[in-house]
Amino acid sequence: MYEFLKKQDEEVFDAIEGEEKRQAEGLELIPSENYVSRAVKEAMASSLTNKYSEGYPGKRYYGGQEFTDKVERFAQERAKQLFGAGFANVQPLGGANANIGAYFGLLEPGDTVLGMELSHGGHLTHGHPVTYIAKIFNFVRYGMKDVETGEIDYDALEATAKKERPKIVLAGFSAYPRELDWKRIADIAHGVGAVAMADVAHIAGLIAGGSQKNPFDYGFDVMTTTTHKTLRGPRGGMILVREREDLAKAIDKAIFPGLQGGPHMHQIAAKAVAFKEALAPSFKDYAQQVVANAAAMAEVFKESDVRMITGGTSNHLILADVFGSLGMSGGEAEKLLDEAGITLNKNAIADDTRKPMDPSGIRFGTPAITTRGFSEDDSREVARLMLEVLKTKDAAAAREKIRALAEKHPIPNSFA
């Protein structure tokens, strides 16, 4: 695959080869990561990267758009079909750009957004004070009523919406293991004249595959997402609008010319390829298995009395309180597991008593191992090995078993 690169630039070739080996030999449990198919990679590596296509299909600034227009329309049509959307903008370069584009399209500076408490699972781009977005718009918060079950405090959400009159009610998360009551949130948003916006960056693939509810079925107006997490496409973002053309037009203008320059057409082609894969019946099995595997891992943690935020999981990820249950910080757990060949991330938990750089929790999930064909039994085995490493603080003993599990399930080139 890297014939020319190898000859021309050995330094970069070696780094890429090293990363490919790392991915093949270790187990990837970061819940926002996945493996794309060879077809997606081929589209990403195509000559479409050479082309400037500022604008949208049929309305470009430069000539020579016969094929780029086709590619972008394939991506748009497939995205709409996957999520039941009326409009799709497939140009955002990532999930952050998708959110920023949606805010600029839907808000004026100073307007209010009501979003999920960051320490309860919300994302940086939902108005964390370190972001520039937080200087432009006013973010107010809702959160969980009960950290042990994960139930959102919907009454408080409604009261805050009535008091603050947000223009957007934002629902979505990076570290929340349960499903939201989409209908309740959409009704609250519409009750105060706000747009109901869902950031489904983490769960888009589960929605597309039917193992999580689709916010559009419950009245949500706008969805933003990444394309590289559970959706298993190339790194990128996307904005979907259910039916309001006024919102779609405003968002298109915000992305280009408001925020970005030329779209990355090679990534858009790869998005189209990944969306076709997600439309295939086998993607439903994948989405079901991701959730079943996460439930199997949660069972093992529960049997070992390790506290999980919200008590377990209903989606692809688990947030475990390793400080509370095992007396080690999230950072220490991350490092030990890394030495054993398991990659995951430390994560703050709700009401964390520790500092953000070394919090109490770890976050892990099953999208990547499920792509490798892990069953529920395999997933239970991974959870048992994790607990063995964390309890004995001996990474070396588990390392061979983890490598054997990885070797048993090579990263696939295609999902057909």
Ligand SMILES: *Cc1c(COP(=O)(O)O)cnc(C)c1O
């Ligand atoms: C990952 C994520 C993003 C950001 O996506 P990037 O592609 O990293 O910019 C935004 N929102 C949520 C909820 C996420 O999980």
